[in-house]
Amino acid sequence: xxxxxxxxxxxxxxxxxxxxxxxxxxxxxxxxxxxxxxxxxxxxxxxxxxxxxxxxxxxxxxxxxxxxxxxxxxxxxxxxxxxxxxxxxxxxxxxxxxxxxxxxxxxxxxxxxxxxxxxxxxxxxxxxxxxxxxxxxxxxxxxxxxxxxxxxxxxxxxxxxxxxxxxxxxxxxxxxxxxxxxxxxxxxxxxxxxxxxxxxxxxxxxxxxxxxxxxxxxxxxxxxxxxxxxxxxxxxxxxxxxxxxxxxxxxxxxxxxxxxxxxxxxxx
Amino acid sequence: xxxxxxxxxxxxxxxxxxxxxxxxxxxxxxxxxxxxxxxxxxxxxxxxxxxxxxxxxxxxxxxxxxxxxxxxxxxxxxxxxxxxxxxxxxxxxxxxxxxxxxxxxxxxxxxxxxxxxxxxxxxxxxxxxxxxxxxxxxxxxxxxxxxxxxxxxxxxxxxxxxxxxxxxxxxxxxxxxxxxxxxxxxxxxxxxxxxxxxxxxxxxxxxxxxxxxxxxxxxxxxxxxxxxxxxxxxxxxxxxxxxxxxxxxxxxxxxxxxxxxxxxxxxx
Numbered sequence: 001x002x003x004x005x006x007x008x009x010x011x012x013x014x015x016x017x018x019x020x021x022x023x024x025x026x027x028x029x030x031x032x033x034x035x036x037x038x039x040x041x042x043x044x045x046x047x048x049x050x051x052x053x054x055x056x057x058x059x060x061x062x063x064x065x066x067x068x069x070x071x072x073x074x075x076x077x078x079x080x081x082x083x084x085x086x087x088x089x090x091x092x093x094x095x096x097x098x099x100x101x102x103x104x105x106x107x108x109x110x111x112x113x114x115x116x117x118x119x120x121x122x123x124x125x126x127x128x129x130x131x132x133x134x135x136x137x138x139x140x141x142x143x144x145x146x147x148x149x150x151x152x153x154x155x156x157x158x159x160x161x162x163x164x165x166x167x168x169x170x171x172x173x174x175x176x177x178x179x180x181x182x183x184x185x186x187x188x189x190x191x192x193x194x195x196x197x198x199x200x201x202x203x204x205x206x207x208x209x210x211x212x213x214x215x216x217x218x219x220x221x222x223x224x225x226x227x228x229x230x231x232x233x234x235x236x237x238x239x240x241x242x243x244x245x246x247x248x249x250x251x252x253x254x255x256x257x258x259x260x261x262x263x264x265x266x267x268x
Numbered sequence: 269x270x271x272x273x274x275x276x277x278x279x280x281x282x283x284x285x286x287x288x289x290x291x292x293x294x295x296x297x298x299x300x301x302x303x304x305x306x307x308x309x310x311x312x313x314x315x316x317x318x319x320x321x322x323x324x325x326x327x328x329x330x331x332x333x334x335x336x337x338x339x340x341x342x343x344x345x346x347x348x349x350x351x352x353x354x355x356x357x358x359x360x361x362x363x364x365x366x367x368x369x370x371x372x373x374x375x376x377x378x379x380x381x382x383x384x385x386x387x388x389x390x391x392x393x394x395x396x397x398x399x400x401x402x403x404x405x406x407x408x409x410x411x412x413x414x415x416x417x418x419x420x421x422x423x424x425x426x427x428x429x430x431x432x433x434x435x436x437x438x439x440x441x442x443x444x445x446x447x448x449x450x451x452x453x454x455x456x457x458x459x460x461x462x463x464x465x466x467x468x469x470x471x472x473x474x475x476x477x478x479x480x481x482x483x484x485x486x487x488x489x490x491x492x493x494x495x496x497x498x499x500x501x502x503x504x505x506x507x508x509x510x511x512x513x514x515x516x517x518x519x520x521x522x523x524x525x526x527x528x529x530x531x532x533x534x535x536x
Contacts, residue, residue, distance in 0.1 A: 023369070063365060063372035066341075069380040073334075073341040094365050096389060097331060098416045101291070104331035112337040121364060123391040123411055125418020143391055148366045150393020153439060157427045164422060164432070171421060 001137030002088055002116040004179045007204070008228045010056045010086060015264035017229050019057035019090065019206065020256060021236025022047065022079065024064050028241055030248050040068065040075040043248075045082055047240050050249035054260035057088040057232050059206075060115075080113045088232070090206070091115040094143065096128045103131040110138045117141050119184060119206070122168045126175060133176045140181055142172045144196060147186025147209030165192075169199040178202040185224070187215025187233070193223035204230050210259075211238030217259065221266050229267060235259060269405030270356055270384040272447045275472070276496045278324045278354060283532035285497050287325035287358065287474065288524060289504025290315065290347065292332050296509055298516050308336065308343040311516075313350055315508050318517035322528035325356040325500050327474075328383075348381045356500070358474070359383040362411065364396045371399040378406045385409050387452060387474070390436045394443060401444045408449055410440045412464060415454025415477030433460075437467040446471040453492070455483025455501070461491035472498050478527075479506030485527065489534050497535060503527060 011017050022044055026034075029043045036042035048058065065076035083089050091109040095118060096102060109118040110132075117139035120129050132140040145155050145165040155165045162170075169183055178200070185196050187209035196205065205224055209215035210233050217233060224231050235255070243251035279285050290312055294302075297311045304310035316326065333344035351357050359377040363386060364370060377386040378400075385407035388397050400408040413423050413433040423433045430438075437451055446468070453464050455477035464473065473492055477483035478501050485501060492499050503523070511519035 025372070061369055061372075063363070063369045063376065066376035067372040067380060069376070070338060070341045070345060072376075073338045077338060094389070095331070095362070097362050098414070101329060101331045104293070104329075104335040108331065108334035108337070108340075112335060121362070121389045121391050123389050123422060124414050124416060125421030125423070127416055127418035128414075146366070146392050146396075148392060148395055150395035153393030154391060154427075154432060154435065155393070157432075157435070159422075159425045159427055159432070164425075164427070167422065167425070 003137070007056065007088055011229050012267060014054070014056055015267050016054055016056055016260040017231050017233055017263055018055040018256060018259050019059050019232045019234040020047070020051050020055045020239055021059045021061060021092070021208070021234045022240065023061040023236045024240065026068065028244070030244055030246065032246060038075050038078065040065070040072065041078045044079045046249040047252050048083060050253035051239065051256040052084060052087065054253070054256040055087065057090060058083050059090040059092045059234055061236070062091055062093040077113060080115060089116045090141065091118045094119050094121045096121040096124055098124070099127055099131055102128055106132045106135055110135045117182070119143065122172060126171055129172065130175055133180060138180065140176060141206050142168065142181070142183055144169050144183040145185050145189055145192055147188045147213050147215065151186065163195070166195055166199065169196055173199055178204070182206050184208065187220050188213060190216065190219035190223045193220070197224070197226070201226060202228065202230070204232055206232045206234060208234045211235040217262055225266060271405070275324065275356055279497050280535060282322070282324055283535050284322055284324055284528040285499050285501055285531055286323040286524060286527050287327050287500045287502040288315070288319050288323045288507055289327045289329060289360070289476070289502045290508065291329040291504045292508065294336065296512070298512055298514065300514060306343050306346065308333070308340065309346045312347045314517040315520050316351060318521035319507065319524040320352060320355065322521070322524040323355065325358060326351050327358040327360045327502055329504070330359055330361040345381060348383060357384045358409065359386045362387050362389045364389040364392055366392070367395055367399055370396055374400045374403055378403045385450070387411065390440065394439055397440060398443055401448060406448065408444060409474050410436065410449070410451055412437050412451040413453050413457055413460055415456045415481050415483065419454065431463070434463055434467065437464055441467060450474050452476065455488050456481060458484065458487035458491045461488070465492070465494070469494060470496065470498070472500055474500045474502060476502045479503040485530055493534060
């Protein structure tokens with residue numbers, strides 16, 4: 001149970017709408033952690049401890065944990081359990097399947113891992129997403145316009161008068177409200193935020209692509225901010241891999257603080 | 269490493285192009301298995317032993333294992349390890365993300381779990397799928413036209429002169445060949461197989477929707493069969509839940525044998 005109102009209040013309290021992305025790759029973490037019983041969790045724990053003052057959300061990229069198999073899933077569980085409950089916990093899993101299967105994914109992320117939200121891929125249509133919106137107090141975050149060049153292949157193609165991503169936002173709004181539905185919109189496409197806001201003026205948008213992918217925070221705010229802030233800006237690699245040495249957590253905190261400082265200006 | 273030629277030879281040897289779907293829901297398996305140390309694996313093992321003579325492939329629906337958390341992931345690993353190497357092992361995971369993340373998913377399924385193939389969701393475009401095709405001897409199976417009603421929302425919408433699913437098949441063919449690329453096409457849409465075959469005449473199609481979802485094997489064969497057979501017909505619930513009692517494996521074998529018997533007629 002993580003409400004819209006609580007998220008807005010946390011954003012105002014911390015003067016931050018940052019989401020720290022935990023794309024934890026065991027081949028990239030500082031070597032001194034490799035002797036820990038669970039190096040992936042040890043890394044995440046240190047990053048969470050260091051960045052928590054500057055962020056309202058953590059996004060766990062499930063792929064990086066699944067790559068390590070059973071032990072990776074255990075590290076993922078430990079990480080979800082460790083994140084303070086004040087922070088909005090996102091499973092970045094991009095799931096979506098026929099109804100009975102989506103229901104199982106919803107159980108995996110909302111019940112077994114106790115995530116507040118899960119990212120969803122809409123290709124199979126609304127009935128593939130609907131089961132995720134049947135969990136009280138949990139959120140679905142649907143891919144609309146992503147930050148990668150491949151977004152031009154389908155997302156930015158027109159069906160009738162509208163882009164596919166516009167149809168996705170319009171249709172998905174039938175499944176939930178701004179109390180349980182967000183959209184993924186890449187920071188590399190700031191000029192398209194207006195089109196998204198046409199259908200989802202009051203929803204939060206989860207915005208990856210600031211940092212390693214080159215998107216601009218200033219532009220995202222210019223085109224995407226609404227009265228409730230309505231943005232969660234994700235940065236992953238630029239924060240968690242700010243240093244590869246013993247000072248990695250300190251450097252991660254510095255980078256998170258730098259983004260938070262820039263964000264504070266935009267929060268009234 | 270599982271080659272196109274080997275798959276075709278196994279289909280001819282067994283006179284079957286059946287894929288048994290392991291959507292193993294712990295709440296649906298016979299209650300006498302619940303005292304086993306790993307009930308999900310015990311169920312899968314019995315199903316595999318009973319159905320192996322009649323099937324060339326197993327499709328593991330990752331959602332059902334993820335719902336059980338770490339122990340579910342362990343059951344999934346045991347199941348992949350147990351499937352005889354003559355059978356084509358599919359991770360039905362419907363993944364797809366930006367490149368560095370898709371690469372991690374590919375490692376999870378192709379290396380950690382040693383699947384031969386993984387199903388992929390194309391919403392984010394070709395660059396989100398490309399990393400899966402960089403693993404020698406491994407396969408990507410891309411969602412084209414799915415069996416659920418929601419396929420009308422986007423898949424069956426027109427971009428220019430073609431349906432979205434046609435664009436997906438056409439574009440994805442640039443990433444691989446019939447030696448490492450298949451498409452998911454629902455059995456509930458047999459009349460659309462001709463459109464898929466226009467772009468992928470020599471590829472295998474993975475066809476869910478026969479059985480519980482109501483698709484017809486006869487119609488799928490009529491519109492989808494090619495010179496190498498080119499079809500893997502999946503049945504999940506109609507086989508694995510044919511009985512909920514002590515005879516569940518026997519009844520699963522009977523249902524698999526019934527489908528195999530029907531398929532034998534179509535294999536020259």
